[in-house]
Amino acid sequence: MSNSKKVIVITGASQGLGAGMVKAFRDLDYQVVATSRSIKPSTDPDILTVAGDIGEPEVAQQVIRETIARFGRIDTLVNNAGIFVAKPFTDYTAEDYAAVLSVNLNGFFYITQLAIAEMEKQGKGHVVNITTSLVDHAIDGVPSVLASLTKGGLNAATKSLAIEYAKRGIRVNAVSPGIIKTPMHGEETHAALGSLHPMGHMGEIDDISQAVVYLDGASFVTGEILHVDGGQSAGH
16 A cells, blocks of 8 residues: 555553644544554544553554554554552552553553564654653652653663664654643643742643654654653763
8 A cells, every 4th residue: 555644653642641642643644543552543544543451562553453454554553551550669569560661661661662663664764762751860759760660660671672673774762841731631630740940930732743743753863762851861
């Protein structure tokens, strides 16, 4: 199948950052494959939705298979799916640990393997991982070991994959957000959460979407971890 439009796969796409990215890339006339557990069908012929748990290898296989069948190629994969469980370290349960690793690491690993295999056939492609600035700058009162363990792993994998595939036309980057206004955070928490950033306020969904848009067009950028965090990673 020949296709002149760019094709982007976005995980965790039903709400928050993922839904913002779907809109941003459709506005740029990309064909979008949107996947999450709760994603609903779309009436837009240039949006393919695939419902399922991205931590399961069978779901990753389905997403890539349906993407190729519908659009013929994959230009960009955004590994946006992620969960955050804030508990004191000794209060984490085995279930918490398994759930966070399943989404944050398995959800990256299986689909990225398959997407890069398709990108290699094309001789080009781009992977963007969404991580967190808590990896670089832990905050007292925001317990985040499982986020740091998993998203820190993605930061390291970003650089490793960027070098492994640099000569094969495949770029790999990451966006590292601060705390963003999404449905996860009630409005009553915005002032307190905003104060954790040197700029004094939370970020907007569009801040992250536009960072991914920038990286997707930045053909000489690979191995970059782009902090979009109101100065959080720089210090306090």
